[in-house]
Amino acid sequence: MDFVSEAARHRHQAEELRAKSELMADEATRAQYLRMAEAYDAMADQEERITRLPKSEG
Secondary structure, three states, X not given: OOXXXXXXXXXXHHHHHHHHHOOOOOHHHHHHHHHHHHHXXXXXXXXXXXXXXOOOOO
16 A cells, blocks of 8 residues: 555545535534544544554565
8 A cells, every 4th residue: 555645645635625614604514524634634644654664674
């Protein structure tokens, strides 16, 4: 799996969700979009951490 590409994809998705949240009139819906954006950012963070793990030598 290409974790760098996945992280970038998830960051992009988070940005789109944040942008969509600004269009929502309903505060609960806006908050839900922002929570989803945070979840995508968390996935990207995890994928970026994986790319920094030392490679096993074998």
